[in-house]
Amino acid sequence: MKKPLLLFVLDYSTSMNSPFAGNQTRWEAAVDALVDTLAVDEGLLTDQLQIGVLRFGHDPDPGAPGTAIAGDASGLLDGQHLDLGFYDPLAPDKAYLQCNGDAVKDALVAIQSPLGGQQDGIESWTGGALARAQAYLQQTAADHPLDLDTRDAAIVLVTDGPWTDPSGTTPLAPATADPALVAADLLIICPFGHTCSRSARRPTRRGPTRSASPVAPAPRASASTRQACGTRSGRSSKISRPTCGCRGAARRWRARWSCSTPRRRCSTSTAAARPARWARPAGTRCATP
Numbered sequence: 168m169k170k171p172l173l174l175f176v177l178d179y180s181t182s183m184n185s186p187f188a189g190n191q192t193r194w195e196a197a198v199d200a201l202v203d204t205l206a207v208d209e210g211l212l213t214d215q216l217q218i219g220v221l222r223f224g225h226d227p228d229p230g231a232p233g234t235a236i237a238g239d240a241s242g243l244l245d246g247q248h249l250d251l252g253f254y255d256p257l258a259p260d261k262a263y264l265q266c267n268g269d270a271v272k273d274a275l276v277a278i279q280s281p282l283g284g285q286q287d288g289i290e291s292w293t294g295g296a297l298a299r300a301q302a303y304l305q306q307t308a309a310d311h312p313l314d315l316d317t318r319d320a321a322i323v324l325v326t327d328g329p330w331t332d333p334s335g336t337t338p339l340a341p342a343t344a345d346p347a348l349v350a351a352d353l354l355i356i357c358p359f360g361h362t363c364s365r366s367a368r369r370p371t372r373r374g375p376t377r378s379a380s381p382v383a384p385a386p387r388a389s390a391s392t393r394q395a396c397g398t399r400s401g402r403s404s405k406i407s408r409p410t411c412g413c414r415g416a417a418r419r420w421r422a423r424w425s426c427s428t429p430r431r432r433c434s435t436s437t438a439a440a441r442p443a444r445w446a447r448p449a450g451t452r453c454a455t456p
Contacts, residue, residue: 170217170263171319172253172307175201176300178326179222179243180291181281185327192284193327198275201325205272213268220250220274221303223296224281224289225335236289238282246292246333247299250274253307261310290335293326297349322353 183194191199205213212218226246228234233244242248251274254263264270282288300322308314329338330346 169314169318170215171321172219172304173212173216174219174221174253174300174303174320174322176296176322176324177220177222178291178293178296178324178328179224179241179248179278179281179289180328181285181287181289182291182328183281184284184286192280194280197325198278201275202272205268210268213271214266217253217263218251218267218271219253219303220271221247221296221300222250222278223247223292223299225292225331226295226333227335229333238285238288241279241281243289246295246335249303250278252303254310256310263311290331290338291326291328292333292335292344293324293330293346294344294349295333297322297324297346297353301349301353 177197179194183197184192187193187196205218222241222243224236224239224243224246226234227236229245236243236246242250251267251271252264254261304320304322307320308318311318330344331338332341332344
């Protein structure tokens with residue numbers, strides 16, 4: 168199984184400089200949360216996924232390509248900037264970056280607060296950012312024809328407020344700039360455990376996504392099975408939960424290791440119990456792309 172693609176799309180508007188909690192701004196809290204997420208479970212996400220980072224603001228002149236925002240030195244052009252991609256587009260074979268977890272963290276930490284902490288100056292053209300993310304995923308597939316129908320992809324959008332038109336002058340208008348339109352185009356509806364058929368614009372995906380029609384749920388684990396599984400380690404008995412069940416559209420990557428349809432098995436956080444397809448090859452830091 169080839170590594171799935173995960174693209175973080177980050178709101179870089181100046182509203183992200185607003186206070187969030189304690190002495191942190193929304194931008195600082197978002198960066199810290201992403202860095203912490205990448206470190207969970209000994210860096211499992213960075214080991215098992217190809218991760219990219221894309222920031223967005225607004226396009227000060229939608230009619231002129233290559234327009235920068237006044238005062239911004241972070242690299243935003245036409246309201247967007249790809250800080251870290253999945254692969255090197257200049258390489259002859261466009262090879263995927265291997266084990267780029269440290270590069271992802273470094274890229275996130277190196278990004279300064281929008282406009283140096285100002286409260287105004289960059290708006291949120293969210294629809295344009297999702298469209299750019301969609302185009303990048305499509306370009307990635309085109310540059311790697313051997314990956315056709317074999318590599319899943321996902322987008323994680325991190326934003327704090329209302330979207331605007333491309334120029335950032337009108338919040339929540341026009342309707343054609345609504346990011347929900349792009350999000351709906353990105354959504355692939357597929358019953359759990361089935362493979363969706365390919366359409367002209369939507370790639371095939373496998374795995375637990377929402378179903379367009381009623382699908383009988385897999386049977387839940389019995390009480391005896393749940394008791395046999397025990398509880399997740401590292402938690403007190405008062406708040407620990409059974410490690411069986413893996414309900415519905417598996418909300419944790421752990422479910423990808425241990426859940427199946429119709430049978431469900433116990434999940435575990437130990438690397439030894441993971442199937443070979445998720446294991447690190449001997450002598451390497453993480454799985455190959």
